[in-house]
Amino acid sequence: MAPLLPRNSQQVKVTMKAHIWNGARTDNEKVDHICSHIESSLANRGFQTQHLRIRDLTIKPCVGCSGCYHTRPGQCGIKDDGQAFIPEIPHQDILVMVSRVVFGGVSSTLKKAIDRCNPMTTCIMTGKSDATRFIGRYQTMPKVLFVGLLDDGDGKEAEIFKLFAQRASKSLQASAVSCALFSEADSETIIKENLEDLLHNDWRMA
Amino acid sequence: MTQQQKNLVILAGSTRIKGSTSDSIGAFFESEMKKHGWATRRFSLARCVRKNQLMNEMLEKLGQADLIALSVPVYYDSFPALVIEILEALVEKPPFQEHASFLVISNCGLPESLHNDVVIAQSQLFAEQVGLQFAGSLAISEGGAIAGKPLEDIGFLTRNIRRGLTIAAQSLSKGQKIPKNAARLAAKPALPPWIFRKIANRLLSKETKRKKLNAKARPYEEITAGHLG
Numbered sequence: 055m056a057p058l059l060p061r062n063s064q065q066v067k068v069t070m071k072a073h074i075w076n077g078a079r080t081d082n083e084k085v086d087h088i089c090s091h092i093e094s095s096l097a098n099r100g101f102q103t104q105h106l107r108i109r110d111l112t113i114k115p116c117v118g119c120s121g122c123y124h125t126r127p128g129q130c131g132i133k134d135d136g137q138a139f140i141p142e143i144p145h146q147d148i149l150v151m152v153s154r155v156v157f158g159g160v161s162s163t164l165k166k167a168i169d170r171c172n173p174m175t176t177c178i179m180t181g182k183s184d185a186t187r188f189i190g191r192y193q194t195m196p197k198v199l200f201v202g203l204l205d206d207g208d209g210k211e212a213e214i215f216k217l218f219a220q221r222a223s224k225s226l227q228a229s230a231v232s233c234a235l236f237s238e239a240d241s242e243t244i245i246k247e248n249l250e251d252l253l254h255n256d257w258r259m260a
Numbered sequence: 261m262t263q264q265q266k267n268l269v270i271l272a273g274s275t276r277i278k279g280s281t282s283d284s285i286g287a288f289f290e291s292e293m294k295k296h297g298w299a300t301r302r303f304s305l306a307r308c309v310r311k312n313q314l315m316n317e318m319l320e321k322l323g324q325a326d327l328i329a330l331s332v333p334v335y336y337d338s339f340p341a342l343v344i345e346i347l348e349a350l351v352e353k354p355p356f357q358e359h360a361s362f363l364v365i366s367n368c369g370l371p372e373s374l375h376n377d378v379v380i381a382q383s384q385l386f387a388e389q390v391g392l393q394f395a396g397s398l399a400i401s402e403g404g405a406i407a408g409k410p411l412e413d414i415g416f417l418t419r420n421i422r423r424g425l426t427i428a429a430q431s432l433s434k435g436q437k438i439p440k441n442a443a444r445l446a447a448k449p450a451l452p453p454w455i456f457r458k459i460a461n462r463l464l465s466k467e468t469k470r471k472k473l474n475a476k477a478r479p480y481e482e483i484t485a486g487h488l489g
Contacts, residue, residue, distance in 0.1 A: 079348075116335065117275050124467060127477040131393050141480035155388075157382040159338040162345035169335045176475055177464060179370070179457040186370045186453055191478055214381045221337035221378060 065130040070147040072096050073139065073196070077153030084203055084238065091246050095253060096148070104142075105206025108163050111135035116169040128191055136170045143174055144192040148199060149228070155202040155235070158214025164185070174227055190227035192257050198228035199222045199252070202235045266433075268293050269318075269325040270302040273332030273343040277306050279408030281367050285400065286331035288411040288422060289365065292429035298327075304347050323355040325478035327363070327395065327432065332381060334368040338378045347386050355389040363438060365446075367403035370458040373447035375401065396425055396438025398446040402456055407473065416451040442460075 074093055078085035086107075092126070093105045101237040112134045121131045130140060143149065161166065161253050169214050174195065177187045200219040204211055223231035234252050270290055274280030283304065288299045301321045310314040322328060332343055339347070364383035366376040376399035387394040400421055411418040411425075424446025428438045449456065468475040 111381050115275050115340065118280070118333070119276075123464075123475070124471075124473075126479075127468070127473055128479045142479055144478075145482070156348060157339070157385045159344070159378065159382055161342045162348055165336075165338070165341035169341050170384075171336070172340060173480070178461055178475060181454060181457055184371055185374060186457060189476075191476065192303060211385065214385065217381070218338050218378045221375075225336050228471060236454055 070101050071145060072101045072103045072148040072150065073142065073146045074103060074150045074152065075108075075164060075167055076105060076107045077151065077160055077167075078107070078159045079109060079163050080156075084236075085152050086235070086250070087242060088155060088201055088245060089150075090202065091249055092152070092253075093243075095249060098187070101148070101161050104139075104200055106139055106167075106197050111167075113166045114168065115166055116172065116223075118179070127176070128173050129248045130170060130173050132170070134201075136167070140170060140173060143171065144198040149196040149226075150199045150201065152201040153203070155204045155215050157210050158211045159218045160200075161200070165200075166221065168226070171226055175225070176205060187224055195227045197227050197230040197232070198223045200231070200233045201249075202233070204235055206237065206239075222224070249252055266298050266326045267321070267324050268298045268300045268310045268327045268329065268412065269321050270300065270329045270331060271318075271346075271365050272302060272304045272306075273330055273340060273346075274308050275302070275333075275335075275340055275342050276408075277304065277310075280333070281403040281406040281408065282331040282333050282365075284406050284408055285365055285367060285421070286329070286410055288294075289329060289429065295434070296429060296433035298433070305342055309342065309346070319355050322350075323357065325357070325360055325422070327361050328392065329363050329365060331365045332379060333365070334375055334379050335365060335375050337375065339382055351386070351389050353413065356390060356392055358391070360392055361395040362387040363395040363397060363428075363432070365400065366396045367400040367406075369402070369455070370405040371402050371453035373399040373401045373449070394437075395432060396428070396443065398428060398438060398443055400446055401449045402451065420445045420448045420450060421469065422452070 074089050076089045093103050096103050113136050114132050114134050153164040174191055176191050179186050180189050184258045201217045216233055219233040267385040272282045272286045290302050303318045308318050327343050346411040366374045366379040379430055380397045405417045412421050423443045427442035431439050
């Protein structure tokens with residue numbers, strides 16, 4: 055599978071788009087710095103980027119009403135800031151989700167936004183290999199990169215995060231998925247270098 | 261010698277205020293535990309975040325609990341955001357007694373229990389982080405068939421779930437963890453996945469035809485010059 059980003063940036067003929075969902079619960083977290091690195095890295099490659107600080111948005115939790123399946127297919131009825139970015143999802147080439155690793159998953163802040171992505175899916179079920187999934191609504195969906203920040207590089211949490219990333223990317227109808235984990239102890243240089251490598255590597259099919 | 265009464269707190273982790281699968285499962289589990297003499301309280305997390313008084317009451321009861329049960333739906337393969345928020349707060353300020361135990365009953369809408377895997381793992385991590393003993397887990401599938409109704413009223417579709425919960429309640433009341441046979445029973449789907457999918461898709465098709473809706477509508481589709489497709 056071809057790398058996400060062409061090595062020669064002049065090959066990019068159209069503007070690619072990226073959303074960065076910042077799941078930091080408070081200001082000045084290392085998560086903010088990681089998001090800023092990703093934003094500038096993508097912008098340098100000609101991406102049109104949008105860095106969403108989820109904590110600054112009013113996003114109410116999904117209430118499981120299934121209105122996006124049974125009442126207004128593909129649309130969430132909750133009127134809040136979610137209406138501004140959820141419709142943009144199918145138009146992104148990359149969706150980057152950044153958060154501290156919390157119980158092996160993402161923070162409550164980021165999860166609020168993820169839980170609101172049901173409009174991207176129909177509730178028509180399909181059996182693929184050994185697990186049933188819902189069929190996606192849109193023909194093209196972004197590649198999803200999950201970036202997690204661990205407190206102390208705990209092995210168990212890292213494994214659960216990778217499993218979460220793999221499973222959630224399928225539920226999100228991602229066209230491909232990648233996952234990066236960093237530790238609080240990692241320096242900014244190491245984080246920058248690893249992110250650059252990651253954005254150039256092949257992505258796995260979700 | 262009289263046995264000291266044991267206290268159970270059940271947390272229903274659905275984002276719905278009422279009529280959720282997590283509530284129904286929590287209610288059945290509560291009734292089974294009551295048969296073994298437990299004093300029980302059940303809280304809806306969705307209600308607790310809306311009312312400070314209820315939240316404070318929940319925290320007080322958690323501090324008195326010998327056993328805490330989380331009945332929770334799977335959202336995007338993990339805890340719903342609401343549950344993570346509550347658990348994050350509990351990690352910051354754990355109210356639990358030293359000897360208290362914790363178990364999780366996870367439910368997903370799809371017909372395979374493996375979709376609960378991450379939630380089960382997350383629950384174990386939570387228990388470790390707050391010093392609770394992990395008493396086990398039950399992973400339930402085809403949760404949509406329950407849809408807020410009492411489990412007893414649904415009949416054979418919840419037979420395995422009810423049996424699993426009953427066996428779990430027996431073991432927990434003896435101070436043991438949830439046994440493997442209870443977990444196996446509860447995880448067994450009532451309908452084979454391919455039949456469940458067929459029925460669910462057919463019901464959806466009937467409903468959308470009746471309402472004159474397009475189940476595959478793409479309201480946010482817009483072909484822009486800047487998008488590679």
